Amino acid sequence: MAGTIGGRTVSSTYAPVRGWLLLPSWAVIGVFLLLPMLLMLVYSFLTKEFRGGVIWEFSLAAYDQFIFDRGLFGDEAPSIEWTYITIFVRSIVQALLATVLCLLIGFPTAYYVATRPARTRALWLFLITIPYWVNLLIRTVSMKFLIRDNGPFNEALLGLGLIDAPFQLVNTNLAVQLGLFYSYLPFMVLPIYASMERYNASLSEAAADLYATRWQILRRVIIPVIKPGIVAGCILVFVPSLGAFLAPDLLGGAKTFMIGSLIEEQFKGNAGNWPFGAAASMILLSMVLVVLMLYARSQAKEL
Amino acid sequence: MQSAKAFDVKHYPGFLGVTVLCLFILYTPLIVVMVYSFNDSLSITRWGGFSLRWYVEVFNGVESAKFKSAAWNSLTIALAAGITSTMIAVAAAIGMVRGGQFAGKSVSFALLSMPIMVPEIVTAVATLVFFSAIGFTLGYGSIVVAHIVFCIPFAYLPIAARLQGIESSFEEAAQDLYASRWQAFRHVLLPIMAPGILSGFLLAFIISLDDFIITNFIKGAGVETLPTAIFGAVRQGIKPNIMALSTLMLLFSIAIVTASYLIGRKGGGSGRGEE
Secondary structure: OOOOOOOOOOOOOOHHHHHHHHHHHHHHHHHHHHHHHHHHHHHOOEEEOOOOOEEEEEOOHHHHHHHEEOOOOOOOOOEEOHHHHHHHHHHHHHHHHHHHHHHHHHHHHHHHHHOOOHHHHHHHHHHHHHHHHOOHHHHHHHHHHHHOOOOHHHHHHHHOOOOOOOOOOOOOHHHHHHHHHHHHHHHHHHHHHHHHHOOOOHHHHHHHHOOOOHHHHHHHHHHHHOHHHHHHHHHHHHHHHHOOOHHHHHHOOHHHOOHHHHHHHHHHOOOOOHHHHHHHHHHHHHHHHHHHHHHHHHHHHHO | OOOOOOOOOOOOOOHHHHHHHHHHHHHHHHHHHHHHOOEOOOOOOOOOOEOOHHHHHHHHOOOHHHHHHHHHHHHHHHHHHHHHHHHHHHHHHHHHHOOOOOOOHHHHHHHHHHHHHOOHHHHHHHHHHHHHHHOOOOOHHHHHHHHHHHHHHHHHHHHHHHHHOOOOHHHHHHHHOOOOHHHHHHHHHHHHHHHHHHHHHHHHHHHHHHOOHHHHHHOOOOOOOHHHHHHHHHOOOOOHHHHHHHHHHHHHHHHHHHHHHHHHHHOOOOOOOOO
């Protein structure tokens, strides 16, 4: 938060014109983001118009459709519809897995970079930041090119004689996972690095003087101290992975559908059920809000 | 008693290895595409010698007109959205950081960070639904508006971070010497804030330039930006000219990030990831 914690005095040179200064941002975000979100919430309770759009008639059909199958004309006895539940569960599992993988690679990297001498540290950090700023679409396309059936990855494995036939990765959940992990890895490294950079190494020294082993120091001293950075990194990977569209779309297929693909299909594809897409968006958004609230609560506890 | 420590507490075995692996993972796909964009062979996996033919094709080939108009749209949209969102962000940062304590501060911060917090796909469809509800024609204008909204927090965060590091005594001194609030801003605060503003603008610019998901939903028919043009093209398979185009965009992004990094370092450090 933009804050005044830590004894800093609150500067108020511009307090008299504060309202005018904040107005443009409130107006723009309020009208073009907050209002559209509220409209989506309303749409999720309306009746669908075929081929896109809505009929202004209250209905819970969009939410009902997630859980129940009532047949083509909606008059059969409801049975549990697993299609969408599966998509949501798959999204959560994929996002969690991507978070764990990014943490496994990202934490040691952030630690290593943060403990370098100032000059080399800047270079390491720069190297990690660059892919962060390269277009996500281009990165995902590059990954697809690399792992295609007859792409360089398979050619290399064939060339080395490690496999006899191309290893089919594209269109599998594994490929989508690889894409998510690859897309959001820098998001994990940077916040952990930021925490680690402020870490006081004498804490480690003190622990070592008291006969703690290296791993005890890591587990009992370093990780608790830089926990805010780790949590922030996990959120920055988990949240965009949960709603990812490019990785499942380009690297996956029909069997690797995630929430993002489902929402896209409702507004762009042939299915064209706006209330259903709006409901899916609202469910995704509430999941994100729960994560962010848990985060805010854990941060409040730390202070 | 143990006098000297038996090991270097900073050192963890294997962490260097993981760091190298991390960089290997991050760079391999990009480097592979860069290398193959210089491949002379028509079959995109076999290496047929070094050639610039795909770069020539990007600029002179059948699809070059499409790419050129997409590049023009991308650049002008990113400039318009980058400049507008930076101006909004500068005002907001001064209001938040120099506005004293006020009741709606945390709500205001939540609103400012909303475009980053909401999943991009949700922002995209919400904007689409909203624009069609109010009858706003989808096209160039709708892309610019959506990009301004999306870019605000990316410009705001580095600018606010920079402003927090500047003591208010400078403006106060100027005002004590009878400078108006505007003069104190224009001649004192603005020059000190400039590096933060510039790096905020560059980040907003690159975010707009790179955006695919929001643009894809609200571009309407006929208007393409480079990412949507590339996405449309890779639907039919990854062709070598797309790899050449991707390489060019990649190098452009790297140039901008390097510039932003150098400016940020010169101005006392303000970048993404800090707040």
